Amino acid sequence: xxxxxxxxxxxxxxxxxxxxxxxxxxxxxxxxxxxxxxxxxxxxxxxxxxxxxxxxxxxxxxxxxxxxxxxxxxxxxxxxxxxxxxxxxxxxxxxxxxxxxxxxxxxxxx
Amino acid sequence: xxxxxxxxxxxxxxxxxxxxxxxxxxxxxxxxxxxxxxxxxxxxxxxxxxxxxxxxxxxxxxxxxxxxxxxxxxxxxxxxxxxxxxxxxxxxxxxxxxxxxxxxxxxxxxxxxxxxxxxxxxxxxxxxxxxxxxxxxxxxxxxxxxxxxxxxxxxxxxxxxxxxxxxxxxxxxxxxxxxxxxxxxxxxxxxxxxxxxxxxxxxxxxxxxxxxxxxxxxxxxxxxxxxxxxxxxxxxxxxxxxxxxxxxxxxxxxxxxxxxxxxxxxxxxxxxxxxxxxxxxxxxxxxxxxxxxxxxxxxxxxxxxxxxxxxxxxxxxxxxxxxxxxxxxxxxxxxxxxxxxxxxxxxxxxxx
Numbered sequence: 001x002x003x004x005x006x007x008x009x010x011x012x013x014x015x016x017x018x019x020x021x022x023x024x025x026x027x028x029x030x031x032x033x034x035x036x037x038x039x040x041x042x043x044x045x046x047x048x049x050x051x052x053x054x055x056x057x058x059x060x061x062x063x064x065x066x067x068x069x070x071x072x073x074x075x076x077x078x079x080x081x082x083x084x085x086x087x088x089x090x091x092x093x094x095x096x097x098x099x100x101x102x103x104x105x106x107x108x109x110x
Numbered sequence: 111x112x113x114x115x116x117x118x119x120x121x122x123x124x125x126x127x128x129x130x131x132x133x134x135x136x137x138x139x140x141x142x143x144x145x146x147x148x149x150x151x152x153x154x155x156x157x158x159x160x161x162x163x164x165x166x167x168x169x170x171x172x173x174x175x176x177x178x179x180x181x182x183x184x185x186x187x188x189x190x191x192x193x194x195x196x197x198x199x200x201x202x203x204x205x206x207x208x209x210x211x212x213x214x215x216x217x218x219x220x221x222x223x224x225x226x227x228x229x230x231x232x233x234x235x236x237x238x239x240x241x242x243x244x245x246x247x248x249x250x251x252x253x254x255x256x257x258x259x260x261x262x263x264x265x266x267x268x269x270x271x272x273x274x275x276x277x278x279x280x281x282x283x284x285x286x287x288x289x290x291x292x293x294x295x296x297x298x299x300x301x302x303x304x305x306x307x308x309x310x311x312x313x314x315x316x317x318x319x320x321x322x323x324x325x326x327x328x329x330x331x332x333x334x335x336x337x338x339x340x341x342x343x344x345x346x347x348x349x350x351x352x353x354x355x356x357x358x359x360x361x362x363x364x365x366x367x368x369x370x371x372x373x374x375x376x377x378x379x380x381x382x383x384x385x386x387x388x389x390x391x392x393x394x395x396x397x398x399x400x401x402x403x404x405x406x407x408x409x410x411x412x413x414x415x416x417x418x419x420x421x422x423x424x425x426x427x428x429x430x431x432x433x434x435x436x437x438x439x440x441x442x443x444x445x446x447x448x449x450x451x452x453x454x455x456x457x458x459x460x461x462x
Contacts, residue, residue, distance in 0.1 A: 040375060040376060041375035041376050041377065042228060042229075042363070042375065042376030042377070043376070046228060046360065046361060047151075047155055047156075050155070050156060050159070052155055052156065053155075053358075053360065055360070072299075074297075075271065075272075075297065075299035078271050078293070078294045078295045078297070079270060079271050079272060079294070079357050079358065081234070081236065081237050081357075082237070083294075110234060110237070110360070
């Protein structure tokens, strides 16, 4: 049984939630946000997690070793709004034990 | 006025399959969709991606699933109102409905099946204060190229980094007096030949490329006269007649949200114990657009919901009439176009 990890997510209203994330369910950060309903349904994960809509854009707030950006994610972010240098697509960050303690903030709804 | 039995809003897989199940019950369907082609998300977002959980298809490309559904429902001759968004609904005294689109097309139906997925696709607008002024009344900002002739001999600035930005830049380079393509970075995401064509047109001086660049403001008293482009830390002003931001489409529930339907978590609440009817009798919601305890937004669930929903419409239109379930294998399928599909007859013959 793999251990749960803790992730801090600041929602679009500015409220920070510390949530437990299972690492054995093949989840990503977008799905975690939906699991805890930290953003209204229909405002996040619109494309289902294909890096095609940027509705799960988030800002990475601390230095945790997360996976590198892929080409598709890079391309989507180059067309998204409110993009900063620490922007990522939540759907492209898999939940693994390596990202224990990750802190993110959800980007505004575009 | 378009007359039909079931008016389906949304031409995604659930909406399309509804036509088939309704057809088996001799009910006619008409479909409204805001996009120019049927298929919904499958055609608009991921036509070339595989789906692995359609029963009986180990793998099927989204685009192929749509083609197959179109083929499957052809015999029931569905009507289509494409490129139009259902805007208002009025219930007549006899309980039937009139649905009017944003372009004024009126549809009269016994029942309405909302199969709208995540909503109608709307352009993603750059977050710029003055854009709401210039995108009104043909003042110079357009989110679609509806009639390319409008841009003949005009100066055009396009922004975006995907297929539509590339393709329209290429097309308009032969129509407009000048085309400037602005994108936040040097890399574009699109079909290889589109990217290469833009490269070629850039070298020929037919497309002016500004990368990395971003539109940050507008000038013009009544109409757009120029845009302000931020590139490499400086701001430049480029004269233009039109600015066309092409940043893709995003679904919004849209006008349906104002129809008096019970909505929870951006989805329409339905009775899943019976027929997927909403709080307004005669209006149903099926597929990704609805919600009920245990809801899963899967295509296969949409198919099931559509099948049960049409039974309820049948009862509505034929009160008290007993319905006997027919298997297509046994009874065949009689199309409205006069075609008949049926299982090949077995022979009963002695073997000497």
